[in-house]
Amino acid sequence: MTTLSSSWLNALRAALGDRVSAQPGHLGAHARDEGTPLTRTPGAVVFARSEADVLGTLAVAREHGVPVTPWGAGTSLEGAALPVPGAISLDLTGLDAVGEVDPVGWTVTVGPGMRRLNLNRRLRPHGLFFPVDPGADASLGGMAATNASGTTTVRYGGMREHVAALRVALVDGRVLTLGSAARKSSSGYALKGLFIGSEGTLGVITSLTLRLHPLPPATASAQLAFPDVEAAVGASLTLRGLGVLPERLEFVDAATVRAVNRHRDRRDPEEPTLWVEVAGRDRGDVDAQLALVAEAAGLHGGQVVGEARTPEAAGALWAARHGVYDALRAAWPGHATRIGDVCVPLPALAGTAALALRLLGERGLTAPLVGHIGDGNLHLLMHAPPDDAGAWARIDHVLHALAAHAVAVGGTCTGEHGVGLRKRAYLRAEHGDALDVMRDVKALLDPRGLLNPGKVVGDPGWDPVPSS
Amino acid sequence: MTTLSSSWLNALRAALGDRVSAQPGHLGAHARDEGTPLTRTPGAVVFARSEADVLGTLAVAREHGVPVTPWGAGTSLEGAALPVPGAISLDLTGLDAVGEVDPVGWTVTVGPGMRRLNLNRRLRPHGLFFPVDPGADASLGGMAATNASGTTTVRYGGMREHVAALRVALVDGRVLTLGSAARKSSSGYALKGLFIGSEGTLGVITSLTLRLHPLPPATASAQLAFPDVEAAVGASLTLRGLGVLPERLEFVDAATVRAVNRHRDRRDPEEPTLWVEVAGRDRGDVDAQLALVAEAAGLHGGQVVGEARTPEAAGALWAARHGVYDALRAAWPGHATRIGDVCVPLPALAGTAALALRLLGERGLTAPLVGHIGDGNLHLLMHAPPDDAGAWARIDHVLHALAAHAVAVGGTCTGEHGVGLRKRAYLRAEHGDALDVMRDVKALLDPRGLLNPGKVVGDPGWDPVPSS
Known part of the structure; x- marks a missing residue:
């Protein structure tokens, strides 16, 4: 089933003609995603151009028992888009039509x-x-x-x-x-x-x-520095209580501000930092909201480090936040990266951030800690030389401990990156008996297990051995 | 299965003691909901006080094959809470615990x-x-x-x-x-x-x-009159484009304003009318939003009929909106009511409202048309003498035509009242093959069909004959 079989490939070609490719370049381009070191080379790529092509591919999959994994942009981080080795990668990038914008229903x-x-x-x-x-x-x-x-x-x-x-x-x-x-x-x-x-x-x-x-008629941004993560969380809640619901609310830890300062020659206070964007009906509205942002920060011992009232100024202000990944690449050239993501109830957020920093310290690792703080969603941008097995084992340990902690405090092992292959091990602890019901739903809709097999609700121990 | 059986009732009593009742008063109180003329008298009511009571009830249901229908407040409008005659009504009003409010995670x-x-x-x-x-x-x-x-x-x-x-x-x-x-x-x-x-x-x-x-720090309200429904819809969209997202946005048709005027001795313009509540961080913020409400109304030929900046004034302003039902009762004493609800994409909203008024007129009916206009959700408050079979047949025809129309224009047969017994007939047209998958999910989780049987995805022709 998972090896290249001329019969299903012939059937695929008969059904889909030149939308089917087994060229090594195409296979290789569908063998990796952005977040995993894994390589899972498909046996064929279908470059679908229509829903009919999708149905044609599924018909061949059905008739020949060949697994199919959909492919979008390949930006997944936990292995969701990796095909079963030797099977079909169903590339949907050709289904990129945009219909008319409904100007009334939006x-x-x-x-x-x-x-x-x-x-x-x-x-x-x-x-x-x-x-x-x-x-x-x-x-x-x-x-x-x-x-x-x-x-x-x-x-x-x-x-x-x-x-x-x-x-x-x-x-x-x-x-x-x-x-x-x-x-x-x-x-x-x-x-x-x-x-x-x-x-x-x-x-x-x-x-x-x-x-x-x-599009909001007006926006403005502020950068805020806090004595600790708890104060940053508190300020974000106070802000909501004052009647301000920000467009964006982003957190970065102190060490990462230091790294960005070095990389970009900035002098931002090297403290836990928030970037806040507010939107309103006009300049006065966003100015009033910025004043409340400063008030909320002050109530929690924070201070305004920078403000931006024009798109250009906002670009410069947010550059420090968006520069985290570049600063990481500049500070550790040649390192590979791995991003881990968890989401916890807001009362557990500061403790989870503290745990992440402690786990890193205990293992001699450094990694930017960034978060969508209003959602309780934290990311660790882990990095190490690709062949440093010891470092990657320590990284795995930290990410594992963090995911297990998130579940233990009533949160989730993955806030926004999905389960793929790498978060499956936490689903039993997170969902209990509901995991069995999820598997029943999978069996109901895909009784032969042909659609992206092994992912999400699959056995965490299952990982196909690459055949090519 | 659907008749009173001493064996399951005995088992229920053995398991749940005095939480089980077969007193006629209790049975009758669980035989009707707020929206349907149907009477479906259960054989027993379980007044559950804990999750264990729920599990005990389900165990008896399983062992004896007795259907169970959960009961909350009995305010359902399409028959969702009506039990299978002679079977179990599982009253959950005793499960009314409130945990501690999380002041951080809200x-x-x-x-x-x-x-x-x-x-x-x-x-x-x-x-x-x-x-x-x-x-x-x-x-x-x-x-x-x-x-x-x-x-x-x-x-x-x-x-x-x-x-x-x-x-x-x-x-x-x-x-x-x-x-x-x-x-x-x-x-x-x-x-x-x-x-x-x-x-x-x-x-x-x-x-x-x-x-x-x-809770919003400040709120204010406005009442707006428009030349037609389309203008009211247009104004609500313009308002969003101006950066104002209202707390509430309610629509009432012209004839209903006339009825409320009569009932409450008001002199509001008898035109399609919107009530808008805005919320903000302070008085200045909501005043600025009210100014934009007036601007948006004016751009669509509407006018501000009233404004309210205090809770007391808001109570008086909204009384006209909340008075619709009372006005209906006052104008037609002794009438029974039936509320129909559909939801359509916003571009279809004005046309759907016009259709509703035309259908009423063609059949010599009057009924308030009220709507959550920002969601495209319309309600018809139908009424007639309880025993006027001809009037109820015409009412059924109008509600049927409206639900079918909502589905035909890409909307839904029920925006917020659920399916119950009475909207099942529209699910095939609305969901197509997905209805079969819904039925598969039902069979997966309730293979013997014991949980509120016949509702939602059940056969539209199925309706148990009352046995008591």
Whole structure:
């Protein structure tokens, strides 16, 4: 099943012609994602251009028992997009159509291969935008498949809140239309939500109708330094209590500010730091909100380090936050990176951040700690020389301890990166008996286990040996 | 199975003692909901006081094959809470515990029998509130079970966005904990969402962890009159574009304003009318928003009819909106009522409202048309003498045509009232093949069909004959 078989490849070519490739370059480009050191080389890549191509691929998969793993932009971090070695990588980047923007209902229907930056370029003339921003220029199908979120989730929510409708191809050849452009419904079971975050294990997304928002008339930003993480969390809550719901609310630890200072020749206070963006109806509105930002910071012993009231100034202010990854690359050239993500209830956030820094220190590691603090979502940007097995073992230990801690304090092992191959081991502790029900749902929709097998609810011990 | 059987009743009494009642008064009180003329008298009511009581009831149901229908406040409108005649009504009002309010994470855990007004009274000293407001003083378990929403959904979302975690008892005796107090997650399949809106057909909710919001520091309201529905919709969108996201945005048709004028001796312009509540950080903030409300109305030919800047004034202003039902009762004493609800994409909203008024006119009916206009959600408050079969047939025709229209224009047959018994006929047209998958999910979790049988995804032709 997992080895290259001429019969299924011939069937695929007969059905899909030149959309099928077994060229080494194409295979290699679908063998790795952005976050894992793993290589899982497919036996063929289907460059689908239509829903019919997806259905054709699934028909061959069905008839020949060949696994299929959907592929968007390859920006996944936990292995969700890695194919079964020798099997099919179903590349959906060709399904990148964008429908007409609905100027009244504020929706647009896109193919799963459309990427978010391109979408936002097309939306701007309409005065609208799609807020979910995971950092990477991910595909919208991939973002739905992992329930991605990011910097703006504190205000707008993540993918789950922004997918109004989905078309999903099931492995048996049915195509479901789930949800609608209506803003709410109490009609039937919420199957749409079941597919969001299922990482291609239950069906293949062939189209998404997305909710859009009006571009805010005015925005402004502030950078705030705090004595400790708890004070930063407290200030963010006080701000909400004062009636300010920020567009973005981003945290970086003190050591990372130091690294960015060195890399960019900045002199920011080397303390736990927040970046806050507020949006409003006009300049006066955002100025009033900035005043409350300063007040909230002051109530928790923090101070305003910088403010930005123009797009240019905001670009410079946020450069320090966005410069974290570059500073890491500059400080440790040649290192490979691995990003770990957990999400905890807000009362546990400061303790979780402290634990992360302590775990790093105990093992002689350094790693930027960045977070979507309003959501309780923390990221560790781990790094080491690619071949330093000892360092990677210590990194694994830290990330493991952090994920286990997040579950133990009532949080989740993955806030926005998905489960893929690498977070499966925490699902039993996090979900208990519900994991068995999840597996029943998987068996219901994919009884032969052909859709992205092993991922999400699969046996944590299962990992196909690369065959090529 | 659906008749009173001494063996299961004895087993229930053995397991649950005096929490079991077969007194006619108790049976009758669980035989009707608020929205349907149907009477479905149970054979026994279990007044559960704990999750253990729920599990004990399910064990008897399993062993004796007796259907169980959960009961919250009985405020359902489409028959969701009606038991199978002669079977068990599982009354959850005794599961009304309220846990400690988390002042950092802004969550609280409640039993399913807790009602929303009582909850909000308890939250107020903490400076927090639970925004989902369906009008009725419903139980929170029932609100989750029907994915209720209401007046504040335009800003905050409905139950789906506010249930952080659920405990659900399955018919096989397992208890699942779904979701967590973390604000987001990409971990595993979204089973929590599957139970929200499932109307007790997949499991029994025994506990809910709810997301809360800070009480706004300041609020103000305006009443706006428009030449037509389209102008009212346009103004609500313009308002969003100007950077104002209202707390509430409510619509009432012209004839209904006339009825309220008569009933309350008011002189409001008898035109399509919006009530808007805005919230902000202080008086200046809400005044600025009210100015934009007036501007948005003016751009669409509307005018400000009234404004309110104090809680007392707001009470008087909103009285006209809240007085719709009373005006209906006063104008047509002795009439029974039936509320129909649909939700359509916003571009279809004005057309749907016009259709509703035309359908009424063609059949010589009058009925208030009220709507959560920012969500595209319309309600018709139908009324007639209880025994006027001809009038009720015409009412059924109008509600049927409206639900079919909502589905045909890409909306949903029920925006917030659920499916129950009466909206089942529209699910095939609305969901297509997905209805079969919903039925597969039902069969997976409740293979013998003991949980609230016939509801939501059941055969639309199935309706148990009352046995008592």
